[in-house]
Amino acid sequence: MDISKYKSQERLLLAVDCIIFGFGGKQMKALLIKRGFQPEKGKWSLMGGFVNKNENVDAAAARILRQLTGLKDIYMEQLHCFGDTKRDSAGRVVSIAYFALINIAEYNEQLTSDHEARWFPLDKIPTLIFDHKQMVQKAKERLQQKVANHPIGFELLPVKFTLPQLQSLYEGIYESPLDKRNFTRKILSLNILKKLAEKEKESSRKGAFYYVFDRDKYGKLNHDGIKFL
């Protein structure tokens, strides 16, 4: 087979960078690390790494997330390819950005300190290397869109959560307040939550009922017209 056209092409470095979102109870946060190698060593950065030649790009993203956080089977979605020639000061590196949603409570604190990782509220993101700030911005916009039509908000909460918690989550993502009554009515009308008998008693005297997301029920619906907000 004549593949000479391929042979004469220039190869380049391909990286992935991950915007890792967590929910801090009131606001959305992103997990950042102090970069461990040159250039820009010691500066705040997204988690990233290079794509190996015999590795799917999606797999590379999952691997990097696992290496740096210890977490696997995490919700991840490809965001965008950042491909400007000058984006990385050390040479031509095209980066595929992914965003991940994790339950901040399950995240192992030990790993945080290992890699000098820290959670930053989205409105207090420090200066980041390269085009990482743009990546975070784009991820935030994408999350806002996506969460309106897809049940991915639950990835950010524990399996059991209360309606006030869920509302705070949406308020955090949209950075705007929601009406409690309208919110509960709407979310319950979707018929995808199961109410538990148990109550969460930490955050109020009265206690709030726990709910769980019922994936089975959701799976049986038409996902086309479903609107969470």
Next chain:
Amino acid sequence: MDISKYKSQERLLLAVDCIIFGFGGKQMKALLIKRGFQPEKGKWSLMGGFVNKNENVDAAAARILRQLTGLKDIYMEQLHCFGDTKRDSAGRVVSIAYFALINIAEYNEQLTSDHEARWFPLDKIPTLIFDHKQMVQKAKERLQQKVANHPIGFELLPVKFTLPQLQSLYEGIYESPLDKRNFTRKILSLNILKKLAEKEKESSRKGAFYYVFDRDKYGKLNHDGIKFL
């Protein structure tokens, strides 16, 4: 500067593929070419090419579109990175897919024959090489989403168009009929069209008034909550 971490990484081929949409009066079409080199030479394919080392990925997409169609200053948007190791039978090539919207009438027929290019209605796309069918599918879904909130449908029409034409366009994109009265009311209520005195007389005895998209007016609106459909 110590960039040894970069040096030890594997480089790979990066390509772009373009899904080029046009509107055929009744249905959406995609422009495909007969692939001109091995492997899979002579099979139907999206327009594609390799990204050069000193070229932005976006620029590569624009270059390839220009080389193969002669068109420039075309609406283009990055779609998705397709990065499976086995996607190209001749070796590891990661491809960034873009979709483009062009006014089919302005497209130079000569160039079509030069590259053995042809327009195919979306429901009659032939077998395509590699993962190009998936790319087309994803582009179609993205177009449907996007066109509901952004004024990109106009890219597919001549500068002057009639309301029946615009309606047919949306019907083509969504593959479902719309109510004429509801459609005109909605679209006119956005206040982004300028009605001309002139009429289009080809397709009916009575003739239909031409409109143009008023980019100035549109620019002055809040684009956040705007809904075309």
Next chain:
DNA sequence: CCAAAAGTGTTTCTATTACACCCATGT
């Protein structure tokens, strides 16, 4: 008994849908 958060309905308004007839013109 009081502070703090949970839970719960109704009304108004806005947007969407469904639906049918007359108009202008070229042949």
Next chain:
DNA sequence: ACATGGGTGTAATAGAAACACTTTTGG
């Protein structure tokens, strides 16, 4: 005169938004 596609309004329904009081319970 008639066939063809263009243009227009209203009523019914559904969804979104606004809004305030009662409940529970730990201290």
